[in-house]
Amino acid sequence: MAAATQSHGWLWCAGLVLLTALAYGAFVDGPWVYEDANWLTFVADPVTDWTPPSRALTSATYHWAWQIAGREPALYRLGNLGLHLTNGVLVYALAASLLSPAAAAWSAGIFLLHPLNSEAVRYASARSDLLLTTFVLLAAWISLGRFSARRWLALALALLGASVSKEIGLVAIPLAAVTVAVWRPTAVSTKMVAPLWIALGALAGATIPILVPWIAMSPKGGGTFFTWPEFALLQMTAIWHLLALVPWPDGFSIDHDVVGLGLKWTLVAALLTAQAVVAIAWTWRRAPVVAWALLWVAAAVLPRLVFRTNEFITEPQMYTAMAGVSVLIGAGVARLWAWRPQPSALVEFFSGYRQEWAMSGLATKGLR
């Protein structure tokens, strides 16, 4: 029975993948857009420095597409769509390890078809976010299985893949760590896991000289005039503004006006952040999927709060976080869908009166 339910879940997943391919497949044509032009200048001459963190792998995928299709956009967009479909399957696999097949299918469906992810799929420049998410999801999924030498190798390769997909690829380390900490708490303290932490610590330490200049970015070098507290508050506002588009799917844009949102939004964002922190602590043991999903979103967007660029977070940059959001909402929607309202004590109390009254002489004689 469980196996049958599991296979039904995979069938749903396959159906959702097909639906997504159809939804986006019709729109692979169309001219290049905005920052795509910047990447087009490099497609013939890919990045050769593979030292993490970098975009060397992303650059190589552009180069492969260029070798086949030159500068025609369709293949680049199909590449993005292929990665998105892969990520949808990985969200299903990850969610199926944590939730029921129905909840996993809802999670994959939300991830695959929600409009907040549409810019990442359509924008050739957003390839790095798609590729990073592929490796992050792989790492998380691998870390949920039984530990073995082969799995260690696969996990290390997934983390390495993330670190050469995008400069903030090191975010894969906290995301994998969050997954292990929440779902494999006993494994965290075993000697088996020690080499992983040592290796990850060494990797993170080695990249600090690269990361420090990003933290101290000046306005001259692509940084912002905002002080760090101002920037972090506005960035937090931008993140919550984009997250608000998940339940209310209206108002998507290539460029959101974060500064114009005003103080009200900033206050709401600060309150929601505080509430999320409390929710993580409260649900850690009671509802680990909630704690895990919230931590996933937090870890995915954390670099955006630290690196003071002159840009606020955009829709494609929410793509990795959307995996956590999708699992959280997928679990909730599956529960709501299966929900059967139980009569409350009050309703039962009054229904007792109603039954009494129905059996009374007044009711049976039709004197209502």
Next chain:
Amino acid sequence: MRVLVRVLIVSWVAASLAATQDRARLWALGERALWADTVGQYPEKPRPWVNLGRQYALDGDDALAADAYERALAASVQSERSMDEQIFGRGLAAANLAILRCTADHDVEAALATVTPIMAATIDPNRTQLIPTDVRKVYVWLQQRKATDGCGAPALSF
């Protein structure tokens, strides 16, 4: 109650799917449609106006481009805009407007008058960054145009 919950879920799924299709369709139309959509949502923000103006200019709609750049200039001097937006928006809108006045109207003097006030603003050492540098380049380029008779340069994006 259960039916109501399910109707709400189905409505949300339908609304999300429709929005995904709308976004994919809009992206397939190209950059002009995207920036037009953005200025519709955020008319107070300078960047969408600069980039929409650039698209108009690339399509040869010079009057629309000039109007968009003027709106970008007006938006970028609003006190509630951030320092980044004031510098980038004003610098790029002025530079693009100057290029347009030179290439479309062949009026080098008017073009120079557009960027000269921005050049003055770059005296502040904190503001000598990327965008004023671009403005300076446009200024130098326009001075060279005065000596020759050709105007032709692509607009800058923000």
